[in-house]
Amino acid sequence: MSAERIELGPDEVRHVAALARLGLDDAEVAQLAGELQSILGHVATISALPIADVPPTAHSLDVAGALREDVAKPGVTREQALANAPDPTVDGFRVPPIGA
Amino acid sequence: MSAPWQKDGYEAVIGLEIHVQLATNSKMFCSCANQFGDEPNTNVCMVCLAHPGAMPVANSEAIRQATRVGVALGCRIPETSEFSRKQYFYPDSPKAYQISQYDQPLCAEGLFRVPGEGGFDVRLTRAHLEEDAAKMIHAGGEGGRISGSAGSIVDFNRVGTPLLEIVSEPDIRSPEDARRFLTLLRATVVAIGASECDMEKGSLRADANVSIRPIGSSEYGTKTELKNMNSFRFLERGIEAELERQLEVVLGGGTVQQETLHFDPVAGTLSSLRSKEQAHDYRYFPEPDLLPVHQTEAGLIELGSDLPELPAARFDRLVAAGLTEPTALALAVDAGLAGYLDAVATATGDLKTSANWTMGEFSAHLNGAGLSADQSPVTPERLAALIALVVDGTINQTAAKEVFGVLVEDAQATAAGVVADRNLAQVGGDDALGEIIDAVLAAHPEEVEAFKGGREQVIGFLVGQCMKQSGGRADAKALQGLLRARLNG
Amino acid sequence: MAAVDVIGLTAERAAAMLRAGECSSEELAGAYLERIEVFDPALHAFLHVDPEHTLAAARVQDQSGNVGLAGVPIAYKDLLSTKGVPTTAGSKILEGFIPLEDADVVARGNAAGLVSLGKTNLDEFAMGSSTEHSAYGPTRNPWDQTRVPGGSSGGSAAVVAAGLAPWSLGTDTGGSIRQPAAFCGLVGLMPTYGTVSRFGVVAFACSLEQVGPMTLTVRDCALLQQVIAGGSERDATCVGLREPIVLPEPGRLDGVRFGVPWAELEDGVDPGIRERFDASLKLATELGAELVDVELPYARHGLAAYYVIAPAEASANLSRFDGVRYGLRVDGPDLRSMVEATRSAGFGPEVKRRIMIGTYALSAGYHDAYYVQAQRVRTLIRRDFDAAFGGVDAILLPTAPTTAFPIGSRMDDPLAMYANDIFTLPVNLAGIPALSIPNGLVEGLPSGLQIIGAAHTENTLLRFGAAFEQAIGFDSVPPALRGGAA
Numbered sequence A: 001m002s003a004e005r006i007e008l009g010p011d012e013v014r015h016v017a018a019l020a021r022l023g024l025d026d027a028e029v030a031q032l033a034g035e036l037q038s039i040l041g042h043v044a045t046i047s048a049l050p051i052a053d054v055p056p057t058a059h060s061l062d063v064a065g066a067l068r069e070d071v072a073k074p075g076v077t078r079e080q081a082l083a084n085a086p087d088p089t090v091d092g093f094r095v096p097p098i099g100a
Numbered sequence B: 001m002s003a004p005w006q007k008d009g010y011e012a013v014i015g016l017e018i019h020v021q022l023a024t025n026s027k028m029f030c031s032c033a034n035q036f037g038d039e040p041n042t043n044v045c046m047v048c049l050a051h052p053g054a055m056p057v058a059n060s061e062a063i064r065q066a067t068r069v070g071v072a073l074g075c076r077i078p079e080t081s082e083f084s085r086k087q088y089f090y091p092d093s094p095k096a097y098q099i100s101q102y103d104q105p106l107c108a109e110g111l112f113r114v115p116g117e118g119g120f121d122v123r124l125t126r127a128h129l130e131e132d133a134a135k136m137i138h139a140g141g142e143g144g145r146i147s148g149s150a151g152s153i154v155d156f157n158r159v160g161t162p163l164l165e166i167v168s169e170p171d172i173r174s175p176e177d178a179r180r181f182l183t184l185l186r187a188t189v190v191a192i193g194a195s196e197c198d199m200e201k202g203s204l205r206a207d208a209n210v211s212i213r214p215i216g217s218s219e220y221g222t223k224t225e226l227k228n229m230n231s232f233r234f235l236e237r238g239i240e241a242e243l244e245r246q247l248e249v250v251l252g253g254g255t256v257q258q259e260t261l262h263f264d265p266v267a268g269t270l271s272s273l274r275s276k277e278q279a280h281d282y283r284y285f286p287e288p289d290l291l292p293v294h295q296t297e298a299g300l301i302e303l304g305s306d307l308p309e310l311p312a313a314r315f316d317r318l319v320a321a322g323l324t325e326p327t328a329l330a331l332a333v334d335a336g337l338a339g340y341l342d343a344v345a346t347a348t349g350d351l352k353t354s355a356n357w358t359m360g361e362f363s364a365h366l367n368g369a370g371l372s373a374d375q376s377p378v379t380p381e382r383l384a385a386l387i388a389l390v391v392d393g394t395i396n397q398t399a400a401k402e403v404f405g406v407l408v409e410d411a412q413a414t415a416a417g418v419v420a421d422r423n424l425a426q427v428g429g430d431d432a433l434g435e436i437i438d439a440v441l442a443a444h445p446e447e448v449e450a451f452k453g454g455r456e457q458v459i460g461f462l463v464g465q466c467m468k469q470s471g472g473r474a475d476a477k478a479l480q481g482l483l484r485a486r487l488n489g
Numbered sequence C: 001m002a003a004v005d006v007i008g009l010t011a012e013r014a015a016a017m018l019r020a021g022e023c024s025s026e027e028l029a030g031a032y033l034e035r036i037e038v039f040d041p042a043l044h045a046f047l048h049v050d051p052e053h054t055l056a057a058a059r060v061q062d063q064s065g066n067v068g069l070a071g072v073p074i075a076y077k078d079l080l081s082t083k084g085v086p087t088t089a090g091s092k093i094l095e096g097f098i099p100l101e102d103a104d105v106v107a108r109g110n111a112a113g114l115v116s117l118g119k120t121n122l123d124e125f126a127m128g129s130s131t132e133h134s135a136y137g138p139t140r141n142p143w144d145q146t147r148v149p150g151g152s153s154g155g156s157a158a159v160v161a162a163g164l165a166p167w168s169l170g171t172d173t174g175g176s177i178r179q180p181a182a183f184c185g186l187v188g189l190m191p192t193y194g195t196v197s198r199f200g201v202v203a204f205a206c207s208l209e210q211v212g213p214m215t216l217t218v219r220d221c222a223l224l225q226q227v228i229a230g231g232s233e234r235d236a237t238c239v240g241l242r243e244p245i246v247l248p249e250p251g252r253l254d255g256v257r258f259g260v261p262w263a264e265l266e267d268g269v270d271p272g273i274r275e276r277f278d279a280s281l282k283l284a285t286e287l288g289a290e291l292v293d294v295e296l297p298y299a300r301h302g303l304a305a306y307y308v309i310a311p312a313e314a315s316a317n318l319s320r321f322d323g324v325r326y327g328l329r330v331d332g333p334d335l336r337s338m339v340e341a342t343r344s345a346g347f348g349p350e351v352k353r354r355i356m357i358g359t360y361a362l363s364a365g366y367h368d369a370y371y372v373q374a375q376r377v378r379t380l381i382r383r384d385f386d387a388a389f390g391g392v393d394a395i396l397l398p399t400a401p402t403t404a405f406p407i408g409s410r411m412d413d414p415l416a417m418y419a420n421d422i423f424t425l426p427v428n429l430a431g432i433p434a435l436s437i438p439n440g441l442v443e444g445l446p447s448g449l450q451i452i453g454a455a456h457t458e459n460t461l462l463r464f465g466a467a468f469e470q471a472i473g474f475d476s477v478p479p480a481l482r483g484g485a486a
């Protein structure tokens, strides 16, 4: 498994973590930088393949998707909806202030 | 095009992004009811709450309605379209991605014509299906603003409602044209029944991309995005204000920054929504839980043949039939009134007179009573019968208006019945009119002398007196002829 | 009541006993629950067991007469939603979460009268090949408790191998049914993509995964597949079966053409595994089959493509765990810090790794080089298989290149861990079915033979599997558990 050299410094790791909303401490950032570098290095072995004209496959099924009839049906009650909520109010899901 | 916005050597470049909430029974990807105004978090299920393991299944009717809109807007409908995930974290998006469409939209490029004097074409980039976001209720903050609030409550009733996003090319050159374009587009969507398009309720939302450039330039300047202007008037005023702001920046030697702006219609000011936030990276990819949507040619032909007459075509037809452009336009964007007119005109065989009545007395009555055309007690048949009495000379305009008032009040009354009951038939015979004229001339010798002395305008007074004498029923035209003959004779 | 001896008991036999009145569903469930109590503390294969609930469900079946498979117990991977019963996906972020609905496969199990013994351990969100990445601690292999059971459906494999359940359901995204089946001496089926509903399966990589059976025999595998397969209104990608699943009878393989991708076996395969594989190829010819060399030139790029596509989909699928509607929340002064703290505390290292890979591969500037390129490779792998199936009835490969490895031995080397899936994950990329059956022991540890077919050839695979199964004559009861004392 030859690993190509991929540049993935702490700043880039932090940027990706921010996109993914993962709070990482410095030790995690350092460790992930190394791990991702080696995994992505292996993954990059396909990036050089001369296959630009090959159509990508997103689904392995070649059929059209099943559609739903437009009929409204009852879902769950508000009590059920809120039953798993970490911070429910009487009628909704509370989240902390959005922040500046 | 109306006069383009041009100042100090710069011109306006405007494109719109329009979100239309489709009027389906159920949501886009789950079976929860698609309705407005319920108690918070009561129209929800595992799918729209994004519970683990929940899967979307697309609403066939939303796809059908969206396709109809696309056809009506002159879009190309590709054989295959695809849903994608548009990723962003915010509590109004429970999956943290919105199922939308990316490089394979349901409706591809289109051309939308705004007809009439100063009409213009707007190219459409695309129209695609997506799901709406949840509602955030910001508690405790100053004036309901987001920042500084003590937290927010999320209501997921609206999440997953089907939206059609229509994106135009920047082909619009003035705020007024932006409004004209949106008015006609709205009318088109309403005409085919795909949405209520009520800006106040949020079932029609428009964002504008605004920039300026030196007149004659073919390049685009840096654009700003004006978000969610919730009325046609605010849309026009917001764009106007932003054009002025950009012009001031440029004339002052500065450069316009790309940003998202909010227009405050009360203060008339613009404020930046998120210039600080880093550029979005939505990380689109095809939604693996949904397979592509296929359109067949036969399906599209059937769908196209099923469309009602669209506003632009209706405008053309009405103008060709002799109506003025303003009248034709007013009817073109009001399917209810236009349908009413067509029914009246079919019965009378006289489109112009029918249009005058429909846009005159009938519209005034609807506005006064807060009714739509199909709710009025004055059915097309009843109005047509009234118009027939005017056209054949049985009654004059004054009497006809009185009859119309009775038709509104009494749903059982017929035009002919009212004319008979109230003795409103026009006094038009030479003998009858002659008697009235004799009496009036006898009563006003001074005016008769004045006329003969050359003050011809006195005839208006005498006609008025005769009309009064007839109880308003005299045939005004005949009366005038007879009177003149008598005075000159 | 006399305890039922459930060691090595197949579901087919259990159903027959129930129908014949030799035991009740309650007795049967009770026997398994007793074994769970004794053996599971060491194996740690179950995450959730509720004996009262199980026995009550068994009594309901006893009262309604135990027809067909009714009354037979089963264990469900804890990635499958169970209404009213905790479902964790092996993650801290879902600790305490109670689903509002059953997964379709669980609903089908209930409709068939199957009685749930509980929820089994797995790698967190099914991300792993050893079940060591469970937030609730690793599961041990009943054949050797110092070793992993494979993964991610390691709990579902261990419970069946240890006689703690007659059969179980797992999920397979890159080998997560077949590899643990191989490591634990079981039969496991990765069904054709779109034949089993994914509704209610906590999503890892939607375009790759399917639910499938993990059983002691090929016939049990067919029986359980009959229960779970079929179209669903709640999964738009589930088109169902093209033909009903048939119970296979063992027989000869005259005229069957098996493809063998020799080039793919040249390196990276343990000698013992290779020996067992070659022995089974010889058996195939003795049963009348013909071996044909097939080429799958892009299969070797499957690992790289898989480790872009699966994390990309996973990164989006796991974004919903934000502390707003369910699951863990770690408070913070504002929204963003709450979300970041919650996800940071709730996800384990392997899940974070994959979220990072997937986010990176989809991010601006890298999307085409990684994600789109991986999907092109996927196209080429599908074409490889299509071409191969033009000339052969099925393809044979080892299920995994090694036997079960020692717990902890690969935790520091993600790439080595991922490499264990090289023979299984091309199948997921192509969306085709594959059956893993026990292929004898290598130094006392089970190995697996993988039979791969074109889409919708499950019946063919099951028939071939039954033939091999009889010819190989594997004893699925681990030596330590023989003698049956519970």
Ligand SMILES: [Mg+2]
Residues within 6 Å of the ligand: B100, B130, B165
């Ligand atoms: Mg949008």
Ligand SMILES: [Zn+2]
Residues within 6 Å of the ligand: A075, B027, B030, B031, B032, B043, B044, B045, B046, B047, B048, B049, B160
């Ligand atoms: Zn819903």
